[in-house]
Amino acid sequence: AAGVIQSPRHLIKEKRETATLKCYPIPRHDTVYWYQQGPGQDPQFLISFYEKMQSDKGSIPDRFSAQQFSDYHSELNMSSLELGDSALYFCASSLGTSGTGRYNEQFFGPGTRLTVL
């Protein structure tokens, strides 16, 4: 079965540089979520999109922005990178509360490991 695709899988950047992470949700999924997981930490919600509109916003720094495109893929743009941005960034997609009968079951991608030097 098709899964969530994230690219790149690994990314190394210098401080103050920019980075763009991409996410391709499972076909027909209408909601995309972004999570950040720092070393030894638990995943933290950043932002989500439903039908190409921002639906919720969590602890996302102002230096970060995201959008969902007409083909439902999403991009997380990160500027003025800091050492503390080094983390695993996960994208997840869902059908909301429809389809599977499970409330808000989210399917996570393999993640992008961002290292800021």
Add this chain to the structure above:
Amino acid sequence: LAKTTQPISMDSYEGQEVNITCSHNNIATNDYITWYQQFPSQGPRFIIQGYKTKVTNEVASLFIPADRKSSTLSLPRVSLSDTAVYYCLVGDRGSTLGRLYFGRGTQLTVWP
């Protein structure tokens, strides 16, 4: 949303049954309980979900007492590959937002 509390870590041996209990004292009437599993450097994966009583699927069982202030994830006959972090999450069935709140999960280590 109700805050969840789980043990930080648990150890088991292959073939044993493992029970991980999660406390959610302030769970609301509309809240459901979901467990996710996460292997190192991988995204979390849905395991099981329930609202009350007992739910069983091909990989685990979820026991929820009548007061719903706790829940127990039961993994039968664990193997080395069950070594992972397990997260207990509480969500609002009436919410359309959908963000998942990951608290401190339980690191389960299975030994040979």
